[in-house]
Amino acid sequence: MIDLYTAPTGNGLRAAVALAESGLPYKLHKLDLAKGEAKAAEYMKLNPAAVIPTIVDPEGPGGKKVLSQSGAILLYIAEKSGKFMPKDAAKKADALQWFMQACSDIAGTGSTLFHLNTHTPEKSPAIIGYFETRLVNMLKVADQQLAGKDFLVGELSIADLALYPAIAARKPMIEKAGFANLLKWMGTMAARPGVAKGMQLQS
Ligand SMILES: N[C@@H](CCC(=O)N[C@@H](CS)C(=O)NCC(=O)O)C(=O)O
Numbered sequence: 161m162i163d164l165y166t167a168p169t170g171n172g173l174r175a176a177v178a179l180a181e182s183g184l185p186y187k188l189h190k191l192d193l194a195k196g197e198a199k200a201a202e203y204m205k206l207n208p209a210a211v212i213p214t215i216v217d218p219e220g221p222g223g224k225k226v227l228s229q230s231g232a233i234l235l236y237i238a239e240k241s242g243k244f245m246p247k248d249a250a251k252k253a254d255a256l257q258w259f260m261q262a263c264s265d266i267a268g269t270g271s272t273l274f275h276l277n278t279h280t281p282e283k284s285p286a287i288i289g290y291f292e293t294r295l296v297n298m299l300k301v302a303d304q305q306l307a308g309k310d311f312l313v314g315e316l317s318i319a320d321l322a323l324y325p326a327i328a329a330r331k332p333m334i335e336k337a338g339f340a341n342l343l344k345w346m347g348t349m350a351a352r353p354g355v356a357k358g359m360q361l362q363s
């Protein structure tokens with residue numbers, strides 16, 4: 161049974177959604193970031209960076225495995241479950257490309273924007289505008305990639321599981337930009353029982 165320590169942020173939801181979709185048995189431990197629970201000494205023994213998510217797999221390779229970084233957790237879950245990684249080498253390379261874009265560029269830009277809009281006292285329209293344009297441009301290429309496809313590389317992969325939680329809260333921005341393929345894909349993802357179960361962390 162894998163223990164998942166997480167919270168309802170894009171990165172935290174990514175691990176929860178992937179575990180729920182995988183069918184692997186897991187136990188959820190929801191941390192309250194506002195109360196500083198990620199900075200508690202006991203949790204920092206698992207994750208010295210004091211961030212979520214973290215998994216602890218008592219039956220990992222070579223014994224107990226403690227792992228952080230939502231992207232690394234997704235790759236671990238994909239390997240352990242034998243799911244979400246295309247068998248075809250070209251599709252696998254593409255899935256890794258979209259997976260990296262979601263975990264690095266999109267998650268990083270999205271969380272920077274969230275911070276600028278909600279926590280930063282001085283609001284700079286130029287800085288906020290820069291990150292908004294950057295995010296919209298990344299969403300545009302994802303929208304183009306999804307034309308005529310149900311999933312980013314044609315089958316459910318780590319790319320979709322990495323992207324969906326990062327942009328689920330960005331529906332107004334996506335609607336305003338008119339990214340119809342992305343909106344359709346978001347509906348497909350939201351309707352999956354595993355995705356819905358993982359996203360329940362928000363409630
Ligand atoms: N790149 C890391 C980012 C981890 C991260 O920054 N997590 C944030 C929430 S999204 C966190 O735990 N912040 C600590 C806090 O707010 O106390 C990942 O994908 O796991």
